[in-house]
Amino acid sequence: MMKTLVRLVVGLLVLEAVAANPRFSRQADLDSYDDGNYDVDDVNSENQEYDYEDGPTIEDPEIEIGTLAPPDYNYPMPEASLEEQEEEEELPIKPQLIPQGSGGSGVLMGPNTQKGMPTCLLCTCLGGSVYCDDLKLDNVPPLPKDTTHFYARYNRITKINKSDFASMNKLKRIDLTANAISSIESRAFMGLPELEELVIRENHISQMPDLPETMTLIDASHNNIESKGIPKEAFKDMTGLLYLYLTDNEIDYIPVPLPDSLRSLHLQRNNIQSMHEDTFCNLHDFNYIRNALEDIRLDGNPVNLSRTPQAYVCLPRIPVGDLI
Template sequence: MRMLVRLVLGLFVLKAVVASPRFSRQVDLDSYDGTNYDVDLDNLNLVNQDIYDYEDGLTIDDPQIEIGTLAPPDYNYPVPEASLEEQTEEEEEELPLTPQLIPQGSGGSGVLMGPDTQKGMPTCLLCTCLGGSVYCDDLKLDSVPPLPKDTTHFYARYNRITKINKSDFAFMNKLKKIDLTANEITSIDETAFMGLPNLEELVIRENHISQLPGLPETMTLIDASHNNIGTKGLHKEAFKDMTGLLYLYLTDNHIDYVPVPLPDSLRSLHLQRNNIQMMHEDTFCNLKDFNYIRNALEDIRLDGNPINLSRTPQAYVCLPRIPIGDLI
């Protein structure tokens, strides 16, 4: 910009000098021939002095140019386009953040971090959710919280739950294990677990249950020890169709008979400290087939019952081991 101003000023001064009559006193250097190189320095200095005098003689009415005060011409400089990466980042910043909902579980509306509980917070904030496992141990819960739909393992041990309702585990098609150890459960809806097509393990030990509810045929482990289950607390042939059942624990109840028939898959049967007084010879074995061997059932606990195992020796001939209990 300064160079432009200086150029305009120089042209303006030069034009003024040419128009002045005193310019005739300039030395015409082009008229010199090749033999005379003397220059009238006095006249040349006079011309320069005239130029300076002309500049000093400018009046206030003459147009003046102030260096550095000219406004730049109106010009819209092109704005550099943002790179593809920057455009993508800007688009991501402009897009509103939408929380992803966890699918609806049992009794919940399906919000971030699982359905809301009665305590006013999502289940996965109240409990601990790791993958498909939900841990709600020792939280003083008085009911089963609504669970995310994809729950596979549910633990709510050492709480104050008193009842299991039909709706507590409704539509939980992926649920494989339920552990409600050491609560205050007195009743369980008869169909509370029947709608669970993948349920394999149920642990309800150390409660106040008087009747074992219906269970799906997919069970592999049932632990209802330390309850109040009596003679009428088990359905007739309750375990017959559970062809994958491996462990049946009914310790410390009020059962007065071995709940036969038992599936061939069973490995461990714990009935200690009940009220079993007698056993039939076909309780474990098949008297019509003496070649029948029950290799899987290696662990039978009958100690603490008012029964003399020595009275029914034929009841154990098909077993790999004799039951543990009183033989006298």
């Protein structure tokens, strides 16, 4: 009796749970099935009548699964940058004129030459350097005023005029190697306050030009220069002169006095026949030492260096030449 009552109460509780939750009803049926109170057929018939869903119940939140759209990384360009781009596109390119040279009107590529084209189109201009090598030039072309180094090697130039380098206040080096120069106008290089190096080797020059005191290098080798073609005391006041090259000329004697700054003197293959004891040293001051003059070339001359041994006591090295 008591057992039956208990089962009745449990049955009522199960009915109430089923009314509230269908999922619980299925669990209850399975529990009852385990107890052996229901037949398999009864359970199957009940499941056929009840439309069971494995999906979420009304009480479970619905979750939609999908692919999130990528974030938008197309950031707007700052207004300042857009304005700068517009300004760059609108600004026209303004060509800058190269300053006019010593004998022509200023144009885009330097002054015009006698061939009717700008110097910097005929030659090559790099910074302050102008290269006019091997162009079959008959004369020095007009140069931009800012030229510092001028090269016109292996041409056909026959004469240097005073007007060729007029007003060239920044010119430091002139190289006219291997031309046909036989004449240089008086003071053609004297109006150059910055000139330091002059190379006029392998020409037909017989007269050394007047040069400013600012010179550091002079190369007039392989010409026709005689001793009488060198002005008296031509190098005395060049206190910064380091290199003097007069190789392969017709010089009869060493062009003294030479500045104490001189390091290298090349006079090989000339016609020097004698040397004095005071050519390099000071006979009145036996403590005088000429440390700078380390390189003296006299080989190829008919002079006998052993005849004047006192002429080298102040030098760091004996000159190169015949000792017999």
